[in-house]
Amino acid sequence: MKKKMYLSMFSAAAVLSLAACGSGDNEEASGAAGGNDDSGNNAAEGNEAEGNNEGASEDQEEVTLDFMHLWPQGSSPDHYRIVEDIISEFEEEYSHVTVEMEVLENEQYKNKLQVVSSSNQLPDVGMTWPAGFLEPYAEGEMFAPLDDILDEDGMRDDFVAGTVEAYSVDDQAYALPLELNIAPVFYNQAIFEENGVEVPETYEDLLSVIDTLASNGVTPIALGNRDRWTGSMWYMYLADRIGGSDALNSAIDRSGSFEDERLVDAAARIQEMVDHDAFIPGFNGLSDQEAKAEFMNSSAAMYLIGSWDLPNYTTNEEVDQEFRDNIDFFKFPEVDGGEGEINNWVGGPGVGLFVAEDSDVKEEAKAFVKHFTEEWGKRSVEDAGVIPGTQVNTDEVDLPDLFIDVLDELNNASDITLFADVQMSSSVAEEHLNMIQSLFGGEVTPEEFTEAHEEALQAED
Amino acid sequence: MNQIMSNKRVIALYTLPALLLIMVLIYVPLALTGYYGLMDWDGIGEMTFIGLDNYAALIVDGAFWSSAWHSLLLAVFSVGSLVLYLGVSLVLASDVKGANLFRKIYLIPMLLSSVAIAQLWLRVYHPTNGVMNRFLTSIGIENPPLWLADTSIVLFAIFIPIIWQYAGFYIIIYYAALKNVPNEIVEAARIDGASPLQIAYKIKLPLIAGIIKVTIVLAVIGSLKYFDLIYVMTDGGPNGASEVMASYMYKLAFRTNEFGYGSAVGFFLLILILIVTYLIRKATTSKDDEVQY
Numbered sequence: 001m002k003k004k005m006y007l008s009m010f011s012a013a014a015v016l017s018l019a020a021c022g023s024g025d026n027e028e029a030s031g032a033a034g035g036n037d038d039s040g041n042n043a044a045e046g047n048e049a050e051g052n053n054e055g056a057s058e059d060q061e062e063v064t065l066d067f068m069h070l071w072p073q074g075s076s077p078d079h080y081r082i083v084e085d086i087i088s089e090f091e092e093e094y095s096h097v098t099v100e101m102e103v104l105e106n107e108q109y110k111n112k113l114q115v116v117s118s119s120n121q122l123p124d125v126g127m128t129w130p131a132g133f134l135e136p137y138a139e140g141e142m143f144a145p146l147d148d149i150l151d152e153d154g155m156r157d158d159f160v161a162g163t164v165e166a167y168s169v170d171d172q173a174y175a176l177p178l179e180l181n182i183a184p185v186f187y188n189q190a191i192f193e194e195n196g197v198e199v200p201e202t203y204e205d206l207l208s209v210i211d212t213l214a215s216n217g218v219t220p221i222a223l224g225n226r227d228r229w230t231g232s233m234w235y236m237y238l239a240d241r242i243g244g245s246d247a248l249n250s251a252i253d254r255s256g257s258f259e260d261e262r263l264v265d266a267a268a269r270i271q272e273m274v275d276h277d278a279f280i281p282g283f284n285g286l287s288d289q290e291a292k293a294e295f296m297n298s299s300a301a302m303y304l305i306g307s308w309d310l311p312n313y314t315t316n317e318e319v320d321q322e323f324r325d326n327i328d329f330f331k332f333p334e335v336d337g338g339e340g341e342i343n344n345w346v347g348g349p350g351v352g353l354f355v356a357e358d359s360d361v362k363e364e365a366k367a368f369v370k371h372f373t374e375e376w377g378k379r380s381v382e383d384a385g386v387i388p389g390t391q392v393n394t395d396e397v398d399l400p401d402l403f404i405d406v407l408d409e410l411n412n413a414s415d416i417t418l419f420a421d422v423q424m425s426s427s428v429a430e431e432h433l434n435m436i437q438s439l440f441g442g443e444v445t446p447e448e449f450t451e452a453h454e455e456a457l458q459a460e461d
Numbered sequence: 462m463n464q465i466m467s468n469k470r471v472i473a474l475y476t477l478p479a480l481l482l483i484m485v486l487i488y489v490p491l492a493l494t495g496y497y498g499l500m501d502w503d504g505i506g507e508m509t510f511i512g513l514d515n516y517a518a519l520i521v522d523g524a525f526w527s528s529a530w531h532s533l534l535l536a537v538f539s540v541g542s543l544v545l546y547l548g549v550s551l552v553l554a555s556d557v558k559g560a561n562l563f564r565k566i567y568l569i570p571m572l573l574s575s576v577a578i579a580q581l582w583l584r585v586y587h588p589t590n591g592v593m594n595r596f597l598t599s600i601g602i603e604n605p606p607l608w609l610a611d612t613s614i615v616l617f618a619i620f621i622p623i624i625w626q627y628a629g630f631y632i633i634i635y636y637a638a639l640k641n642v643p644n645e646i647v648e649a650a651r652i653d654g655a656s657p658l659q660i661a662y663k664i665k666l667p668l669i670a671g672i673i674k675v676t677i678v679l680a681v682i683g684s685l686k687y688f689d690l691i692y693v694m695t696d697g698g699p700n701g702a703s704e705v706m707a708s709y710m711y712k713l714a715f716r717t718n719e720f721g722y723g724s725a726v727g728f729f730l731l732i733l734i735l736i737v738t739y740l741i742r743k744a745t746t747s748k749d750d751e752v753q754y
Contacts, residue, residue, distance in 0.1 A: 110715075111715065114504050114505060114715075117505050118504065118505060136503045136504075136505045136506050136718065137505060139506060140505055140506035140507065142505070225699075226609070226610075226695065226696060226698055226699075228698070280588075280589070281588045281589055281607060282587075282588025282589070282607035282608070282609070282610040283610065284607075284609075284610035284611075284698070284699040285586070285588060285607060285608060285609030285610030285611075285615070285695065285699070286587075286588070286610070287583075290583075290587070294589075426716065426717040426718045427717040427718075427719065429717075430712065430716060430717045434698070434700040434701060435700070437698055437699040437700040438699070438700040441610070441612060441699050441700070443612060443699075443700065
């Protein structure tokens with residue numbers, strides 16, 4: 001019955017959007033014809049493109065560019081403001097283009113994208129997540145390859161190494177990254193001092209820090225494992241530190257096996273940490289938000305989370321100043337005899353911009369994506385606390401030290417191991433995330449944990 | 462008026478708008494779900510027809526059967542809880558002092574949205590700061606259960622708010638039905654020397670038997686398709702320990718992009734509910750039933 005409701009809602013939404021697009025389509029189609037001609041000229045005239053654009057705009061037909069994003073004014077006011085600014089700049093430069101925004105919350109956005117894509121009504125420009133999310137769209141030829149913009153003016157080099165690749169299928173880039181996050185271990189300096197512990201540099205140190213804290217009655221680590229990806233990051237790091245980025249990557253791209261000793265070892269160490277009471281009681285039933293609350297109340301000492309949380313420890317005025325001053329981060333400790341490097345990070349790009357393959361205003365859409373990505377890169381860190389996919393020059397931005405430190409680490413990163421649920425296909429990721437809960441809950445052995453992964457990965461082939 | 466309404470064409474015309482709406486919004490998507498269930502489809506790209514392969518996969522899918530088992534358990538618990546509601550309603554309907562107030566108190570959970578209830582109970586069950594564990598530690602229990610994090614009790618922990626949520630709904634149905642039992646009959650029984658228990662058991666219950674059957678059907682159907690609190694409170698976890706059929710279907714269709722398989726699960730769920738409804742009817746119908754459902 002539930003199904004019925006969903007489907008009817010969706011079909012209603014689909015019908016409505018069809019109706020809405022129906023009236024606009026004709027104008028766009030005729031506009032596109034004009035638009036395409038002009039951009040042909042632009043390309044031919046090379047450097048004068050911009051000048052030509054302004055000159056030509058008068059006899060260009062008005063076109064509308066649909067842009068769908070997921071930063072509503074209510075919940076992400078800073079993001080929203082930057083987006084609005086960028087759009088109005090773009091509209092000034094390309095005066096024949098009107099950008100129509102549609103804003104949806106995360107989950108609604110994902111659902112809507114799926115629905116409009118099955119009826120070939122994708123917006124001209126929209127947001128996508130990398131790898132597993134993007135693949136079906138790329139393979140279904142719904143998104144346009146963007147290598148032409150990347151190769152123009154050497155834009156490809158502006159991105160942090162490894163980010164564009166996350167949006168590529170068969171070596172073609174299908175979206176340009178806007179966000180990049182790595183996961184540092186945040187810790188509360190005051191709690192560390194009170195208990196006389198130092199920042200751990202090896203896994204053994206970490207265990208002894210955990211033991212000291214636990215025996216003093218302090219929760220060592222806040223972890224909300226109901227959300228599952230939170231626990232997954234701990235596993236990814238241990239796998240990375242023990243086996244280097246190679247162990248995990250080769251298991252996932254099938255050049256190796258998941259039943260690798262190193263991956264079993266990583267799983268065993270997760271359970272060792274659980275046995276040492278490293279994590280907050282009842283972590284498997286807590287959401288990330290609930291766990292974060294424990295860390296923010298200074299009742300847990302450490303918290304592993306993506307750098308998207310940095311504003312909470314730096315600029316967010318709603319958080320107590322004293323608490324913010326107490327927070328620092330450390331790199332995930334090395335494991336003795338492990339192959340991983342301390343400058344490897346677990347992390348991944350967030351959303352990126354795509355252009356619809358069927359767009360009637362493809363050239364304008366591509367220009368918009370390029371313009372947006374560049375401008376976003378200049379402003380996002382300072383104005384919204386979002387680390388962009390493009391490299392940030394830390395000398396030029398005015399930011400709290402903690403932020404600068406993370407940005408510097410990012411520029412020095414030796415490699416980035418993508419979040420598991422980004423890297424794997426959605427059904428393998430689902431199995432991985434479920435197994436993570438079981439591993440932390442002690443319901444499976446490390447061997448069973450890796451075996452289940454191997455089976456899920458084999459079933460994919 | 463009678464003349465107009467006896468014209469078959471006019472009748473057809475009048476029912477047309479509602480018919481169209483219900484077709485477009487319910488039966489067409491329903492048929493589509495059945496159709497998608499025969500496809501290998503990620504919800505985005507090309508569909509491939511694979512016949513009944515999805516259903517064949519369903520038969521051997523352990524995760525599905527475990528979610529089905531959880532739904533069944535929920536149905537059993539919901540039906541069991543009806544006895545409790547009936548008892549409460551019998552007391553309320555026999556004009557105890559403050560019956561009106563209690564009726565309202567029981568109804569309040571009905572007025573809250575599922576998500577609000579979920580948030581409320583998440584706080585109750587919080588492993589360290591929750592009302593429940595605070596209480597348990599204060600009376601000297603050292604390691605109170607972790608409720609939603611413990612795979613062996615999570616399902617029952619989540620049944621409690623679900624059952625609590627619907628208490629008011631069933632109590633008000635029973636209350637209304639009991640209030641409709643003619644007073645003369647009850648009076649007559651009392652004069653003949655029947656005890657209150659006998660009156661309840663031999664007079665009132667048989668008279669509202671039709672309503673009881675309806676509530677059983679409602680409880681079973683409601684349980685089999687249940688989704689809301691589980692989705693918000695545990696998301697089916699830890700590792701599927703509180704997964705029910707509807708949440709499993711949702712995960713398949715919208716999280717792991719197995720839209721075809723998810724549709725098959727949804728369609729199977731629909732057929733299952735139809736069968737169960739039919740069986741309950743079959744088991745409880747007598748010739749002189751007034752209430753049809």
